[in-house]
Amino acid sequence: MSAALAAGASYADLRIHRITTELIQLRDGELETSVVTREIGLAVRVIVDGAWGFASHAELDPAVAAATARRAVGVAAALAPLNAERIELAPEPVYADVSWVSDYRIDPFEVTAADKIAVLGEYTGRLLAADGVNHVSAGLNAVKEQVFYADSFGSSMTQQRVRVMPTLEAVTVDTDAGTFETMRSLAPPTARGWEAVADDSVWDWTTELAQLPSLLAEKVKAPSVTAGPTDLVIDPSNLWLTIHESIGHATEYDRAIGYEAAYAGTSFATPDKLGTMQYGSPVMNVTADRTVDYGLATIGFDDEGVRAQSWDLVRDGVFVGYQLDRVFAPKLGVARSNGCSYADSPHHVPIQRMANVSLQPGAEDLSTEDLIARVADGIYIVGDKSWSIDMQRYNFQFTGQRFFRIRDGKLDGQLRDVAYQATTTEFWGSMEAVGGASTWRLGGAFNCGKAQPGQVAAVSHGCPSALFRGVNVLNTRSESGRS
Amino acid sequence: MISPSQVVELVLAEAARQSRADETMVLVTDRSTASLRWARNSMTTNGESVSRDITVISIVRDGDTARIGSVKSSEADPATIAALVSASQAAAQSAPEARDSAPALVAGACSPDWDEPSPLTGVGVFAGVAPRLVDGFHGADALYGFARHELDTTYLATSGGIRRRFTQPTGSVEINAKRGGASAWSGISTADFVDVPIDSMLADLSVRLGWADRTVDLPAGRYETLMPPSTVADMMIYLGWTMDGRGAQEGRTALSKPGGTRVGEKLTDLGLTLYSDPVAPGLDCLPFVAASSSSERVSVFDNGLDIGRTEWIRDGVINTLAYPRSAAAEFDVPVAVPADNLLMTGGTADLTDMIASTERGLLLTTLWYIREVDPAVLLLTGLTRDGVYLIEGGEVTAAVNNFRFNESPLDLLRRATEAGVSEQTLPREWGDWATRAQMPSLRIPDFHMSSVSQAQ
Numbered sequence: 025m026s027a028a029l030a031a032g033a034s035y036a037d038l039r040i041h042r043i044t045t046e047l048i049q050l051r052d053g054e055l056e057t058s059v060v061t062r063e064i065g066l067a068v069r070v071i072v073d074g075a076w077g078f079a080s081h082a083e084l085d086p087a088v089a090a091a092t093a094r095r096a097v098g099v100a101a102a103l104a105p106l107n108a109e110r111i112e113l114a115p116e117p118v119y120a121d122v123s124w125v126s127d128y129r130i131d132p133f134e135v136t137a138a139d140k141i142a143v144l145g146e147y148t149g150r151l152l153a154a155d156g157v158n159h160v161s162a163g164l165n166a167v168k169e170q171v172f173y174a175d176s177f178g179s180s181m182t183q184q185r186v187r188v189m190p191t192l193e194a195v196t197v198d199t200d201a202g203t204f205e206t207m208r209s210l211a212p213p214t215a216r217g218w219e220a221v222a223d224d225s226v227w228d229w230t231t232e233l234a235q236l237p238s239l240l241a242e243k244v245k246a247p248s249v250t251a252g253p254t255d256l257v258i259d260p261s262n263l264w265l266t267i268h269e270s271i272g273h274a275t276e277y278d279r280a281i282g283y284e285a286a287y288a289g290t291s292f293a294t295p296d297k298l299g300t301m302q303y304g305s306p307v308m309n310v311t312a313d314r315t316v317d318y319g320l321a322t323i324g325f326d327d328e329g330v331r332a333q334s335w336d337l338v339r340d341g342v343f344v345g346y347q348l349d350r351v352f353a354p355k356l357g358v359a360r361s362n363g364c365s366y367a368d369s370p371h372h373v374p375i376q377r378m379a380n381v382s383l384q385p386g387a388e389d390l391s392t393e394d395l396i397a398r399v400a401d402g403i404y405i406v407g408d409k410s411w412s413i414d415m416q417r418y419n420f421q422f423t424g425q426r427f428f429r430i431r432d433g434k435l436d437g438q439l440r441d442v443a444y445q446a447t448t449t450e451f452w453g454s455m456e457a458v459g460g461a462s463t464w465r466l467g468g469a470f471n472c473g474k475a476q477p478g479q480v481a482a483v484s485h486g487c488p489s490a491l492f493r494g495v496n497v498l499n500t501r502s503e504s505g506r507s
Numbered sequence: 508m509i510s511p512s513q514v515v516e517l518v519l520a521e522a523a524r525q526s527r528a529d530e531t532m533v534l535v536t537d538r539s540t541a542s543l544r545w546a547r548n549s550m551t552t553n554g555e556s557v558s559r560d561i562t563v564i565s566i567v568r569d570g571d572t573a574r575i576g577s578v579k580s581s582e583a584d585p586a587t588i589a590a591l592v593s594a595s596q597a598a599a600q601s602a603p604e605a606r607d608s609a610p611a612l613v614a615g616a617c618s619p620d621w622d623e624p625s626p627l628t629g630v631g632v633f634a635g636v637a638p639r640l641v642d643g644f645h646g647a648d649a650l651y652g653f654a655r656h657e658l659d660t661t662y663l664a665t666s667g668g669i670r671r672r673f674t675q676p677t678g679s680v681e682i683n684a685k686r687g688g689a690s691a692w693s694g695i696s697t698a699d700f701v702d703v704p705i706d707s708m709l710a711d712l713s714v715r716l717g718w719a720d721r722t723v724d725l726p727a728g729r730y731e732t733l734m735p736p737s738t739v740a741d742m743m744i745y746l747g748w749t750m751d752g753r754g755a756q757e758g759r760t761a762l763s764k765p766g767g768t769r770v771g772e773k774l775t776d777l778g779l780t781l782y783s784d785p786v787a788p789g790l791d792c793l794p795f796v797a798a799s800s801s802s803e804r805v806s807v808f809d810n811g812l813d814i815g816r817t818e819w820i821r822d823g824v825i826n827t828l829a830y831p832r833s834a835a836a837e838f839d840v841p842v843a844v845p846a847d848n849l850l851m852t853g854g855t856a857d858l859t860d861m862i863a864s865t866e867r868g869l870l871l872t873t874l875w876y877i878r879e880v881d882p883a884v885l886l887l888t889g890l891t892r893d894g895v896y897l898i899e900g901g902e903v904t905a906a907v908n909n910f911r912f913n914e915s916p917l918d919l920l921r922r923a924t925e926a927g928v929s930e931q932t933l934p935r936e937w938g939d940w941a942t943r944a945q946m947p948s949l950r951i952p953d954f955h956m957s958s959v960s961q962a963q
Contacts, residue, residue: 042510054603056606060577061560061580062582075550082508082559100628103550103630107550137601137602151957158759197758198758202758202766237627281547282546283547284681286683289962297590410888412877413876414909414961415875415877415890415892418553418959418961419911419961419962445958447961475552476544505916
């Protein structure tokens, strides 16, 4: 930082970022992939004449660090004349020499690959032993992220967090008909350690693996859905992804004012609608936070040294908040960043990324069964699968893992070929009821993409089960032109 | 940093010293990148980076079976190499048998540039681009976009003597222009940033925004549609990713059929050929396998294997699927390894002529957020983006609202009625990973627009 400031920077920050990743993939119990990746490097970000400059290097050496800082200054100086908007950073208290470590029990990198492969292999064996399961893929993605951050305001912090994402998918094949069907486990990715995979202490693997083959067999024989407006009860294992796409990304302020326009897109939730736009029904309350236990975006301080916070995005159905970093807070006219800066690599510049964005449960502790009981003819959707939304976050289409028909308030077997398609505010406006705290679950993803060069981030979304009226359901066979 | 060839020799010497593996592979990739990003006619985040990945793959053999350990590190300090090798050999010692084991490859000639330093890039590569962009910043339209240049130099060595090296340049420029409620996009891939036609890209964007002076709202439905090369590339790239042989043989992909695979099935009479080729002019890419981990499509045991031209679809007929050596032996088919590019040829029409011969139809610009809905038929959903235009009487007469589509690339090939001349293009959706593409335009008589998107 002293080299950057001496070279003419008015501001500098340094990030030393280590990411250790393990990827294991088994096909039918045989090892296909097992690789550990250790990434480390240093990143220097500077402001010169109101313009950003960034440079990084793989070599952790004082002379290389200083040279990298001077390169960052050089980048900023070269491009400052092309800049029309000066960078201003929102103020934040200084946090000197602090540390934060996420809450986990077993560091996944303290467990040998052989032990992890053995557990995945044993889970695979349970599925393959069941009638009708022809193939099983089992995967584990484990990450440990360690970051040292310091800036020229005087903050310095060291942080560590871990996360795991286990997946098991069973496939049944009808070789005579040339068709197949799949079903994946519902265990979510989580900011926990190996304990989330190894046994039933965090996730009930015993029950899930026991039920999955029969659910898959039932799905294969299920009737194809009738398309049209349909009442839906959506389980948290599916709804988290709809929240991610239609609320999480839509309330990123950098998108809303055009900074992602050429790539990830913009947002219908523009600043002129803040405080007035009806995002959804009055039972819709959405918070953003970087503090929830075991959230994938949970952290002590963001990549600009801002302390983690929690705040409202939608209150009583009204759009009231954005996600911000230190650059975008002043542009919105608010005094402080809410701590959404993150870079996925030492070789990428920090950008505004998503907090854990979650739908809050209702005051009354309605169960999922209570919501289903309100539906005469509809579908209960469980588990996520396909997702897609337009570049302004209006039109989306989602599928799922399991679709249970609801008749007269009770589940009545499965359906297949289901997708639901809607416009964001109409969908959330059709939300009649939310489940209570007992139905609230955290889902999430490791692979949220944004920015150029492309960056990925892990993020969680909590939600209760919820009841929606009259959502447009598609029959995917018909969509593909098959009868 | 020490040179990559020095890293290689240190790793192999350390592997021999620790001596817990029968074979060792080393992959070193030096990456140098530079990027510019702009929004609202102003530069935003710009930067340079230099990084190195070292992958050590240890192989322990027992007859025809083998166990592997693969550990990848970006730590540049040579002092970490011993620990890296140790971790790799320990992983191999404790691993179960790999499903894709295959005999070691015989070493060929050493790449002649093996000891040359890895080339670097920097923001200076944009010297010919930035001033032209700034001219655009001073124009009437709001410009957004991204330019990147990357040089990845891969060094592959094995304890059996393989020494191969390749430098992969990758670059692209994307410009999104907005005027009022209209949005247009232009993008190209470029290996070297020589002669990037910023001025003509800006002129093309202005023409397209002018087409939006008249707008027409159309409902969902099936429309005769002209898909330009970028949109065809995005659909065919997804098809390419699903063309692994094992999945099809096991009955769990859209390339499966009762009793086998769809190899031999005729998709179209248009004579289209879909292929990858590491020496395709202007789209050169890595000519040998260099994988740090195995998948259904590639195997680390094949590291060093030559990659040749592979025709996935030949003259409209599904011709082959991807098989690493082990899968090829298991299913008794030829080895087929995909190169990092994708081309489709066979059409002759000029897009301008295709527009002129359209009585009423849609002209797309790009596709976005493409995801798989039904793997059994490879049904994909996605959106049109940054320009859907109405063609009436052989001319573009208006801009149309965006749509969500549900379509399968296999079905698009089955239903296409005309193909244009193949040209190099930048896939909008997959361009971050699949930058090298050459595709024709396609005429689809009944493209399925499932619903209207309000997005501009």
